Amino acid sequence: MATLTAVRPAFGGFSFDNCKRNAVLEVEASKVGCSVPAARKTGTTICGVVFKDGVVLGADTRATEGMIVADKNCSKIHYISPNIYCCGAGTAADTEMTTQLISSNLELHSLSTGRLPRVATANRMLKQMLFRYQGYIGAALVLGGVDCNGPHLYSIYPHGSTDKLPYVTMGSGSLAAMAVFEDRYKPDMEEDAAKQLVRDAIAAGIFNDLGSGSNIDLCVITKSKVNYIRPHDEANKKGVRVTELEALKL
Amino acid sequence: MLEETGPEWLSEEVKTGTTIIAIEFDGGVVLGSDSRVSAGASVVNRVMNKLSPLHDKIYCALSGSAADAQTIAEIVNYQLDVHSIEIGEDPQVRSAATLVRNISYKYKEELSAHLIVAGWDRRDGGQVFATLNGLLTRQPFAVGGSGSSYVYGFVDAEYRRGIRKEECQQFVVNTLTLAMNRDGSSGGVAYVVTIDEHGTEEKVVLGNQLPTFFDQ
Numbered sequence: 504m505a506t507l508t509a510v511r512p513a514f515g516g517f518s519f520d521n522c523k524r525n526a527v528l529e530v531e532a533s534k535v536g537c538s539v540p541a542a543r544k545t546g547t548t549i550c551g552v553v554f555k556d557g558v559v560l561g562a563d564t565r566a567t568e569g570m571i572v573a574d575k576n577c578s579k580i581h582y583i584s585p586n587i588y589c590c591g592a593g594t595a596a597d598t599e600m601t602t603q604l605i606s607s608n609l610e611l612h613s614l615s616t617g618r619l620p621r622v623a624t625a626n627r628m629l630k631q632m633l634f635r636y637q638g639y640i641g642a643a644l645v646l647g648g649v650d651c652n653g654p655h656l657y658s659i660y661p662h663g664s665t666d667k668l669p670y671v672t673m674g675s676g677s678l679a680a681m682a683v684f685e686d687r688y689k690p691d692m693e694e695d696a697a698k699q700l701v702r703d704a705i706a707a708g709i710f711n712d713l714g715s716g717s718n719i720d721l722c723v724i725t726k727s728k729v730n731y732i733r734p735h736d737e738a739n740k741k742g743v744r745v746t747e748l749e750a751l752k753l
Numbered sequence: 754m755l756e757e758t759g760p761e762w763l764s765e766e767v768k769t770g771t772t773i774i775a776i777e778f779d780g781g782v783v784l785g786s787d788s789r790v791s792a793g794a795s796v797v798n799r800v801m802n803k804l805s806p807l808h809d810k811i812y813c814a815l816s817g818s819a820a821d822a823q824t825i826a827e828i829v830n831y832q833l834d835v836h837s838i839e840i841g842e843d844p845q846v847r848s849a850a851t852l853v854r855n856i857s858y859k860y861k862e863e864l865s866a867h868l869i870v871a872g873w874d875r876r877d878g879g880q881v882f883a884t885l886n887g888l889l890t891r892q893p894f895a896v897g898g899s900g901s902s903y904v905y906g907f908v909d910a911e912y913r914r915g916i917r918k919e920e921c922q923q924f925v926v927n928t929l930t931l932a933m934n935r936d937g938s939s940g941g942v943a944y945v946v947t948i949d950e951h952g953t954e955e956k957v958v959l960g961n962q963l964p965t966f967f968d969q
Contacts, residue, residue: 660820
């Protein structure tokens with residue numbers, strides 16, 4: 504009969520002891536008057552949309568450390584496999600390492616099966632890993648790609664739940680981006696319309712959310728090619744510095 | 754004021770909020786669910802199908818933590834596949850419910866999800882099982898999720914034994930509508946799955962096609 508686990512005493516697995524230690528350290532540190540270093544979060548607006556021939560993924564490029572912008576032009580669209588890319592929001596280190604780990608495992612899997620990897624496989628691997636760590640890995644992902652069954656788009660939450668939808672947004676700017684999608688999304692759009700829609704959704708996040716900013720990166724995935732456009736749109740160009748004399752003339 | 758706590762979806766676990774219901778009728782079962790998934794005060798998915806197939810003629814309805822419920826359903830789907838190959842025929846609904854119950858009971862402290870298992874098999878016909886907190890009990894009907902509290906009275910008063918399929922489907926849709934109207938964590942569209950000896954039928958009832966009641 505199928506059983507859940509073999510009869511074996513539980514050992515190994517993930518130890519959450521450090522999480523308890525960190526909580527204690529945080530309390531002790533605040534007593535002395537210093538604060539624990541803040542994990543760099545990507546703040547972020549990320550989104551994806553399925554169109555007629557594939558998927559378009561979009562992301563802003565601001566990474567924050569508390570209230571300071573740590574990186575003005577970071578890349579949030581990560582490579583998983585030649586036909587699958589993944590946007591990441593949440594803790595920058597977590598999204599980076601998680602996507603790299605799954606990308607590596609997926610390549611081995613693809614060599615073993617002799618086939619192009621499927622988006623559903625990447626989704627399963629990611630959700631099973633995140634569930635195993637019970638939400639302590641703060642990675643919220645938008646996974647998109649095209650495989651033998653067509654274009655697919657998934658959103659994956661830190662606790663390990665996933666949703667398969669035609670359009671998704673994640674990150675602190677997700678509400679602003681979703682408002683744009685809910686207004687203008689149509690099924691089976693053309694590539695240019697889809698790119699414009701994603702660009703507008705990310706722009707809504709950039710201008711209406713403090714955790715998102717700088718430029719807009721796009722990634723267009725179709726059956727035949729992948730177009731990684733970085734940057735697609737420089738929404739916030741740095742001004743040119745002028746001397747006092749020139750400023751008086753203006 | 755700028756908040757350090759960050760976005761809700763990072764700190765708040767994604768819950769399915771939910772209203773789920775399963776009813777036995779003469780010759781099969783009808784399952785129903787709403788489609789709202791929330792993280793704190795925002796809705797992260799307004800069209801999620803919470804009726805998840807465990808096998809051809811056995812479905813389960815998910816409620817509680819989205820990650821926990823999805824994971825349990827996927828694990829049991831895999832275990833049932835193996836089991837049905839081992840026995841060489843379609844599995845019993847009781848077996849599926851037992852597998853769900855085993856996980857819910859063993860990891861009782863860590864999980865917070867409730868699955869209602871319902872389906873049809875050759876031996877006992879249509880059956881509905883509740884697996885809340887690790888118990889296993891067969892019932893003529895079961896409701897679950899945050900929205901169920903609002904409709905216990907309605908279901909208790911209106912349920913009759915031996916009703917026919919169409920009446921049962923209408924009863925499920927009515928119950929879901931009443932719950933979705935009153936519960937903030939339930940809403941969207943209604944998914945209805947009917948399972949009998951002839952097969953499985955999935956249906957979506959869109960928001961504007963739902964029946965209207967007193968306050969509308």
